[in-house]
Ligand SMILES: Nc1ncnc2c1ncn2[C@@H]1O[C@H](COP(=O)(O)OP(=O)(O)OP(=O)(O)O)[C@@H](O)[C@H]1O
């Protein structure tokens with residue numbers, strides 16, 4: 141039996157005057173998942189989260205929780221925890237009292253309250269700090285208090301809006317691991333907003349990519365990375381080399397198109413009929429050669445080395461290809477690869493397996 145989604149966002153739209161911040165976004169959120177909303181600044185992530193939380197009303201569409209319409213249900217009647225970018229702790233209260241607050245306003249008795257606060261502070265690793273004020277904690281510790289406070293009343297869902305973005309890199313990575321652990325331990329559904337791609341790839345069971353108020357793609361991190369369904373997703377998440385194709389045709393099981401002198405092949409997709417199809421390939425699937433490589437099962441293009449950036453473990457190469465108007469391809473090679481010692485202007489060949497070639501519209 142297919143499980144009913146915990147929360148269904150159905151064609152959610154939000155307009156501010158004539159400006160459309162969200163355009164018919166539909167997402168089914170499954171019980172227990174770690175769903176990340178990822179997208180550039182202004183793409184509608186916070187707006188969508190606020191609508192889930194009930195802090196904003198959608199202009200169009202419907203929200204259903206376990207099949208019930210909750211579109212107009214006020215925030216305080218939704219059992220959702222919320223963690224914002226700023227920690228928003230009560231500065232005059234101890235850590236313990238901050239975490240106890242949501243239980244107090246729900247009338248939970250003292251003994252039970254103390255038990256749950258202690259448990260939650262242990263979960264986030266702050267048991268020893270319970271008597272301190274927020275100002276006596278580090279940024280990362282404060283954010284953990286905010287997470288404990290949002291989880292202590294056992295919400296049906298935890299909504300987090302860029303909770304780690306104010307932290308430095310090390311602390312952020314530490315808290316990412318912590319969030320994953322808490323999610324595993326508690327099992328609550330997490331809806332997490334970020335514009336950090338690596339954070340999204342590392343944490344999520346699914347990623348929803350937002351672009352200009354629309355849902356560009358929603359899927360597992362693996363599928364989003366390996367099978368982006370459009371150019372925006374392909375370029376937004378990770379590095380991608382793009383080859384504009386012309387004169388599309390089919391040859392056996394492959395789609396073919398011209399790129400300068402070369403004929404490039406890919407698995408056919410709906411983009412075969414697009415007016416300006418692109419062949420996309422991740423740099424890590426490309427190989428660089430100093431003599432003509434075999435084209436058996438591979439696409440091959442000629443290129444000229446135009447840039448070289450040493451980055452410690454690898455060297456990032458910029459490679460200009462024969463066709464006009466295409467930005468240079470980028471490719472990282474191991475720092476002791478032969479190509480890392482080539483001079484600017486050197487003629488090389490790039491090859492990659494046909495099955496690693498994606499055809500995009
Ligand atoms: N109250 C408002 N009035 C008018 N426009 C708004 C309002 N709130 C948000 N917007 C606009 O809606 C769009 C989406 O905003 P939102 O805050 O959801 O973006 P975001 O994806 O969270 O961006 P960021 O990554 O910068 O936080 C933006 O263009 C924003 O300017």
Ligand SMILES: [Mg+2]
Pocket residue numbers: 185186187
């Ligand atoms: Mg935002």
